[in-house]
Amino acid sequence: MTNSQTIQKTKCKRILLKMSGEALMGPNAFGIDPATCLSFAKEVKEVYDEGIEICLVIGGGNIFRGVSGSAQGMERASADYMGMLATIMNALAMQSALEGIGVPTRVQSAIPMATVCEPYIRRRAQRHMEKGRVVIFAAGVGSPFFTTDTGAALRAAEMGCDCLLKGTGVDGVYEADPKKEPDAKRYEELSYTDVLSKNLKIMDATAISLMRENNIPIIVFNIRHKGRLKEVIDGKGICTTIHGK
Numbered sequence: 001m002t003n004s005q006t007i008q009k010t011k012c013k014r015i016l017l018k019m020s021g022e023a024l025m026g027p028n029a030f031g032i033d034p035a036t037c038l039s040f041a042k043e044v045k046e047v048y049d050e051g052i053e054i055c056l057v058i059g060g061g062n063i064f065r066g067v068s069g070s071a072q073g074m075e076r077a078s079a080d081y082m083g084m085l086a087t088i089m090n091a092l093a094m095q096s097a098l099e100g101i102g103v104p105t106r107v108q109s110a111i112p113m114a115t116v117c118e119p120y121i122r123r124r125a126q127r128h129m130e131k132g133r134v135v136i137f138a139a140g141v142g143s144p145f146f147t148t149d150t151g152a153a154l155r156a157a158e159m160g161c162d163c164l165l166k167g168t169g170v171d172g173v174y175e176a177d178p179k180k181e182p183d184a185k186r187y188e189e190l191s192y193t194d195v196l197s198k199n200l201k202i203m204d205a206t207a208i209s210l211m212r213e214n215n216i217p218i219i220v221f222n223i224r225h226k227g228r229l230k231e232v233i234d235g236k237g238i239c240t241t242i243h244g245k
């Protein structure tokens with residue numbers, strides 16, 4: 001077993017899964033595809049059924065990104081708030097998909113929205129997880145100029161997660177974009193410092209630094225590959241592990 005497989009197999013009792021908003025588009029160019037949400041919900045259920053405590057952070061890029069809004073002349077902070085509202089829509093879509101297959105959930109938003117979901121309360125979120133509910137954290141960190149990757153890193157630290165799983169459309173972190181360069185080599189393991197110094201754009205630097213400070217491993221894997229989430233947690237699946245080394 002490699003060092004990274006040992007990390008996965010022995011330490012993942014409570015995890016945070018980060019998915020980009022774009023993952024929820026499925027085959028479409030925009031928005032939320034309910035069939036895709038259902039397939040991700042089934043992936044989460046497979047792990048949930050093993051007794052692993054799970055929380056989720058979902059991005060908003062399938063609906064709105066602050067930087068694109070500001071590039072079109074909007075005030076950046078307002079555009080970012082719109083992006084955060086998009087993540088709340090995605091959280092509700094995943095909640096509905098998970099509850100549809102019998103997984104109890106709670107959505108907690110960093111921007112309070114009392115009639116729609118709970119506000120973010122750390123101790124309450126921990127209690128939900130202890131009671132076997134999947135907690136979906138929406139609205140990132142609740143402030144403009146941040147990303148949901150940073151929101152995921154922050155919540156992973158606050159919840160005391162053993163690892164942060166970053167679900168992407170490829171099998172891990174590569175030297176070059178594997179969609180453009182099919183021979184590009186996949187890294188098995190990387191240190192946080194490698195990711196920052198090589199400027200590998202897998203998560204933003206704020207998120208990576210926060211994970212480094214808290215020594216929480218990041219596992220990058222292909223969320224679209226059926227069964228891969230469970231394989232990775234069992235220490236078997238193809239992925240890249242980012243840790244202190």
Ligand code: UDP
Pocket residue numbers: 019020021022058059060061062064065066067079080081082083084086087139140141142143144145146147148149151
């Ligand atoms: N956003 C923000 N603060 C946060 C999280 C998100 O301002 O703490 C905004 C930002 O505009 C971002 C958008 O929400 O572009 C959607 O989030 P993100 O780009 O992280 O989504 P993803 O790329 O994961 O789909």
